[in-house]
Amino acid sequence: MxxxxxxxxxxxxxxxxxxxxxxxxxxxxxxxxxEFLAVATQTQAVYVVLDFQAVTFLVSTGIxxxxxxxxxxxxxxxxxxxxxxxxxxxxxxEQTRLISTVGSTHxxxxxxxxxxxxxxxxxxxx
Numbered sequence: 533m534x535x536x537x538x539x540x541x542x543x544x545x546x547x548x549x550x551x552x553x554x555x556x557x558x559x560x561x562x563x564x565x566x567e568f569l570a571v572a573t574q575t576q577a578v579y580v581v582l583d584f585q586a587v588t589f590l591v592s593t594g595i596x597x598x599x600x601x602x603x604x605x606x607x608x609x610x611x612x613x614x615x616x617x618x619x620x621x622x623x624x625x626e627q628t629r630l631i632s633t634v635g636s637t638h639x640x641x642x643x644x645x646x647x648x649x650x651x652x653x654x655x656x657x658x
Contacts, residue, residue, distance in 0.1 A: 545654055546577040547647055551586050555594035565597035569604055578610035581650040585616035590624060602640065613642045613650040 548571055552560065572580055580601060602612045617625065622643070625631040630640045644650035 544577060545579045545581065545651055546571055546575050547581045547583060547651070549583040549586070553586055554589040555587060556589065556591040558593055561593040561596050564594070565600045568597055568601040572601060572604060578605070578608060579613070579654045580605060580610070581613050581615060581644075581647060581654070583616050583647055584614060584618070584621060587621060588618060590621050595628075595630070598641065611642065611654060613644055613653060615644045615646055615650040617643060 548568065550564075552564070555561070555564065568580070568582075571577070582598070582601075598612070598614070605612050614625075614631070622631070625641065625643070631643045632639045642650075642653065644653050
């Protein structure tokens with residue numbers, strides 16, 4: 533085997549685990565946006581799964597980085613899928629009609645219950 537280091541890594545799916553428990557304020561939102569976009573750009577990912585398992589609180593400014601990443605991926609023909617939303621976070625997204633509720637047609641974000649389901653949905657195309 534060769535010991536050569538990879539010069540470039542291209543990964544069509546990247547799973548990003550959000551580690552902040554509370555997402556609030558402009559400073560954190562801007563930092564998350566920058567990190568999300570950097571990961572997507574550096575890996576050349578077409579699909580991103582955001583794992584919200586650690587997130588317990590989210591204010592409206594915390595939605596901005598998600599919208600930025602979603603917009604970036606869509607311009608490249610990609611998709612963003614959120615997963616592991618707790619009940620409060622899910623309710624926030626449902627009330628703002630950013631995720632699907634029963635009978636909803638067009639929504640901004642796709643949601644799956646967990647990381648394996650999110651990755652599978654990307655490969656199924658649903």
